[in-house]
Amino acid sequence: MVGAGAAGLATAIFARRFNRSPSVVLLDGARKPGAKILVSGGSRCNVTNATVTERDFWGGRPSIVRRVLRSFTVDETVAFFREIGVRLHEEAGGKLFPDTNRARDVLEALLRELGRVGATLVPGRRVLGVERSAGGFRLSTDGGDLQAAAVVLATGGRSLPKTGSDGAGLTIATRLGHTIVPATPALAPLVLAPEDSVHRELSGVSHDVELAVRVDGAIAVRLAGALLWTHFGVSGPVSLNASRHWLRAQLEGRPVSITANVRAGAPFEEVDAEWRQLAIASPRASIQTTLATMVPASVAAAFLRQLAIDGAVALAHVPRDDRRRLLNALVAWPLPVVATRGYNYAEATAGGVPLTEIDPATMASRCCPRLHCVGEMLDVDGRIGGFNFQWAWSSGFVAGRAVASGAAR
Ligand SMILES: Cc1cc2nc3c(=O)[nH]c(=O)nc-3n(C[C@H](O)[C@H](O)[C@H](O)COP(=O)(O)OP(=O)(O)OC[C@H]3O[C@@H](n4cnc5c(N)ncnc54)[C@H](O)[C@@H]3O)c2cc1C
Structure with a gap:
């Protein structure tokens, strides 16, 4: 043997x-x-x-x-x-x-x-x-x-x-x-493009997400679990599980992208309805504090900064466009994957x-x-x-x- x-x-x-x-x-x-x-x-x-x-x-x-x-x-x-x-x-x-x-x-x-x-x-x-x-x-x-x-x-x-x-x-x-x-x-951490990503400032923060891996423009697989932001990109079980799908698509020369849904995979319409209800129930609550009930506060702050949305604005006064951009981001936050960490970390x-x-x-x-x-x-x-x-x-x-x-x- x-x-x-x-x-x-x-x-x-x-x-x-x-x-x-x-x-x-x-x-x-x-x-x-x-x-x-x-x-x-x-x-x-x-x-x-x-x-x-x-x-x-x-x-x-x-x-x-x-x-x-x-x-x-x-x-x-x-x-x-x-x-x-x-x-x-x-x-x-x-x-x-x-x-x-x-x-x-x-x-x-x-x-x-x-x-x-x-x-x-x-x-x-x-x-x-x-x-x-x-x-x-x-x-x-x-x-x-x-x-x-x-x-x-x-x-x-x-x-x-x-x-x-x-x-x-x-x-x-x-x-x-x-x-x-x-x-x-397979089961390798994902490296993200530093210029397009919030991973560096969130290094060490972990929270649950559902990742959608899109191949040829269609969702090939959805994976749920904990995502860990790191200094190079993302790790944690869900990122490791996603890596083989990203790599197989790359190997086959097929366009592939990964987005994270931080609302347990809920579709935009559901998250939108939830947000509207929150706006009615707590109109004076700020975007930032509301978001921080859904994701770690540091993630909320990083997302808002990246989207150039003022987190201090009260829910009752959020412009429609900002609300849509924010909620779209919550259900499909793009992870700009450029590589995995390879066999040495797989x-x-x-x-x-x-x-x-x-x-x-x-x-x-x-x-x-x-x-x-x-x-x-x-x-x-x-x-x-x-x-x-x-x-x-x-x-x-x-x-x-x-x-x-x-x-x-
Ligand atoms: C960091 C890490 C953590 C992991 N944690 C888990 C976990 O907790 N649970 C889990 O289910 N899986 C885990 N895995 C995966 C799991 O370890 C592997 O899937 C499993 O060990 C594979 O077993 P294997 O015997 O097929 O191969 P290997 O464990 O890779 O063993 C192959 C052996 O063959 C020998 N060999 C290779 N070529 C030759 C040759 N030409 N001549 C002589 N000998 C040779 C090697 O020296 C090696 O000892 C982990 C993997 C890593 C890297």
């Missing part, structure tokens, strides 16, 4: 749990594998989510994602971690974290279980190439060649390349006959090995017999909330079970 991240560790553990006969060797280029588990969830590791369905993922065909997720469910994941000594608890948004709040405990439990089931971990051993050979495969590594009857690629995507996940596995998969859906960062990768080239019952390649692919190297990327790890556990379970039963074709 190539790669000892979440997906590789799961694959190796389940392969040995199902069948102790074949030897399982897990090669990883990193001296200390599991770096991404350690940094995940702010070093607390958001292991999974209370509810995970194919709708929490983008990329390949949802029916294939569903099939894999149903083979190893959240309940089974929670039970597995309990068995290996990691109890999980639920937090906001259904996120499940270890009770100890230490990602290190998750990694250590997985490594302990790997040892208990008798799989061999070889850290600091980078796989340079994989070729088909008479007995299965020949793997060339920076520590010499190896033979294997079956190979599982669990090399991750390209996000956080300093951990060792640099996309090399995608090249190996290509050489073994796979096509690759072009990769882009939590996941979109694109990779197409799901249609994988048998979801075994994670076996349809292009190369006795090869399996798992985890983030596949064309699946989950939203923020523990979904990417669930994909790693579920796909690892499916591949491990298949390798153990010799189901590879």
Whole structure:
């Protein structure tokens, strides 16, 4: 097996749990594998989510994602971690974290279980190439060649390349006959044009919004959640979730724009009606104080300054044009995205090995017999909330079970 991240560790553990006969060797280029588990969830590791369905993922065909997720469910994941000594608890948004709040405990439990089931971990051993050979495969590594009857690629995507996940596995998969859906960062912060944006003055402020990502002029996706203004642009769950949509459109050369609705996605007419009622109920209240009941006061002030609207004016005296401009801004505040912060800051990768080239019952390649692919190297990327790890556990379970039963074709 190539790669000892979440997906590789799961694959190796389940392969040995199902069948102790074949030897399982897990090669990883990193001296200390599991770096991404350690940094995940702010070093607390958001292991999974209370509810995970194919709708929490983008990329390949949802029916294939569903099939894999149903083979190893959240309940089974929670039970597995309990068995290996990691109890999980639920937090906001259904996120499940270890009770100890230490990602290190998750990694250590997985490594302990790997040892208990008798799989061999070889850290600091980078796989340079994989070729088909008479007995299965020949793997060339920076520590010499190896033979294997079956190979599982669990090399991750390209996000956080300093951990060792640099996309090399995608090249190996290509050489073994796979096509690759072009990769882009996913779950990456968005960089905004400084001259057109209020982000610098709002750096550190967070509030809920609904983002609308427009591709070719039509809304392609709406995403709700917390937005965090930063010195470079925007971050926070909703911005991270939006990044892959912006990048995929850019990749395809399609015009894309993002706007933020600070009124929970309400349409203009609804916000207008609400504003008129407020003007009747509190005609002397100023625009600024009224707005500050809807968004943080600093956001209210920045929006008004950007729109050149006098916030001191009482609601009863707001010119019609100003009211319309303000309310339009509240439902569709433009975020002038010029880039994302890229793979170094991305939590996941979109694109990779197409799901249609994988048998979801075994994670076996349809292009190369006795090869399996798992985890983030596949064309699946989950939203923020523990979904990417669930994909790693579920796909690892499916591949491990298949390798153990010799189901590879
Ligand atoms: C900062 C950050 C926080 C995150 N937080 C969360 C979270 O809380 N919850 C969540 O669900 N997801 C989270 N994610 C996403 C999640 O970590 C990944 O989706 C998941 O780790 C992918 O697992 P993987 O095993 O497929 O790949 P990886 O974890 O990337 O592991 C791949 C492994 O393969 C090795 N490798 C690569 N190429 C070779 C080669 N040629 N030879 C040998 N070894 C090789 C690498 O060294 C690496 O160890 C986070 C990601 C980041 C970057």
